[in-house]
Amino acid sequence: MKDEISGIARRTRRWKFAAGTTELMVGGIFFWAGLALLLPRQPTFYLGLFMVGIVLSGFMIDYLQRRYIYPRIGYVEYRVGPRKGILKLLLILAISLVSVGGFVFLNIIIPDILLSPAWFTPALASFVGIALFIYALLVKQVRFLLLGFISLATGFLLSPLILGKVLTGDTFGIDKLGLYFLTMGVCSIFSGGFTLRNFLRNTPLLVETLDEL
Amino acid sequence: MSSDLRSLADVNRLIHEPSRSVILAILTVVESADFLYLQRETGLTKGNLSVHLSKLEEAGYITIEKTYRGKIPLTLCRITGEGRKAFDAYRNQLKLFVENTKE
Numbered sequence: 001m002k003d004e005i006s007g008i009a010r011r012t013r014r015w016k017f018a019a020g021t022t023e024l025m026v027g028g029i030f031f032w033a034g035l036a037l038l039l040p041r042q043p044t045f046y047l048g049l050f051m052v053g054i055v056l057s058g059f060m061i062d063y064l065q066r067r068y069i070y071p072r073i074g075y076v077e078y079r080v081g082p083r084k085g086i087l088k089l090l091l092i093l094a095i096s097l098v099s100v101g102g103f104v105f106l107n108i109i110i111p112d113i114l115l116s117p118a119w120f121t122p123a124l125a126s127f128v129g130i131a132l133f134i135y136a137l138l139v140k141q142v143r144f145l146l147l148g149f150i151s152l153a154t155g156f157l158l159s160p161l162i163l164g165k166v167l168t169g170d171t172f173g174i175d176k177l178g179l180y181f182l183t184m185g186v187c188s189i190f191s192g193g194f195t196l197r198n199f200l201r202n203t204p205l206l207v208e209t210l211d212e213l
Numbered sequence: 214m215s216s217d218l219r220s221l222a223d224v225n226r227l228i229h230e231p232s233r234s235v236i237l238a239i240l241t242v243v244e245s246a247d248f249l250y251l252q253r254e255t256g257l258t259k260g261n262l263s264v265h266l267s268k269l270e271e272a273g274y275i276t277i278e279k280t281y282r283g284k285i286p287l288t289l290c291r292i293t294g295e296g297r298k299a300f301d302a303y304r305n306q307l308k309l310f311v312e313n314t315k316e
Contacts, residue, residue, distance in 0.1 A: 062283070071249075073253060074247045075246070078244060
């Protein structure tokens with residue numbers, strides 16, 4: 001017999017990605033990492049900027065949650081069952097295997113790719129893109145598919161096949177990595193921002209109701 | 214009346230109340246949820262929800278913790294092991310009953 005419990009569970013979990021805070025948080029990390037890599041090269045400076053950026057993003061997300069999200073849906077902490085934990089582990093293993101396999105395959109097609117820093121950013125972008133595709137399918141959120149596509153497209157554009165050749169003379173590809181992080185950060189923040197705007201429009205504050213006698 | 218059908222008479226009356234079964238159903242899929250969240254999901258009034266939560270807490274099926282997140286007070290509810298067991302048994306009893314009364 002199919003009961004309503006799975007339906008209740010599904011409805012309960014619908015809030016998990018409703019407010020877009022996941023993208024805002026991840027976008028914040030990407031954005032500050034990208035900015036730190038693109039600004040003048042002093043390790044202490046960009047490490048400091050990155051740390052300050054992460055703390056600021058954390059405060060902002062916390063403020064958004066307290067000010068706008070909890071008063072609308074309340075506070076909920078989601079449960080991760082042991083089965084889901086194993087599934088996540090298998091998923092990470094699968095993505096890693098696909099990435100390493102793909103990388104080795106590319107190395108056969110284009111020799112010395114593993115030694116070439118020019119391919120680091122495209123490889124990372126492909127890895128993130130594939131991970132986002134799989135995650136989007138698992139949590140059934142189309143906007144993560146779009147982010148995955150942006151990651152793959154950015155990686156392709158920054159590869160030596162397209163813009164990578166002319167974009168920078170930087171030996172270690174730091175500029176390209178910074179540009180990739182910044183692009184992903186801005187896109188994630190936009191995605192999270194639009195989602196949050198829709199959430200605030202469609203989810204009114206819980207009004208006080210009179211108790212029944 | 215067969216024993217399978219009679220089993221419905223022995224169903225846990227505390228959980229059998231619709232509001233309380235919905236509260237337990239929600240709490241089984243989350244780690245914890247606050248009062249406002251449960252109020253939104255169940256559609257109950259504050260007073261009603263409060264009464265049902267107290268009954269479930271008295272039975273040892275849930276725990277209620279008063280805490281803060283930042284400056285915001287939270288009334289966090291969690292299902293206990295006993296509550297989970299009782300809810301699973303209740304669901305099984307209902308399933309059995311429905312299966313045995315199919316035409």
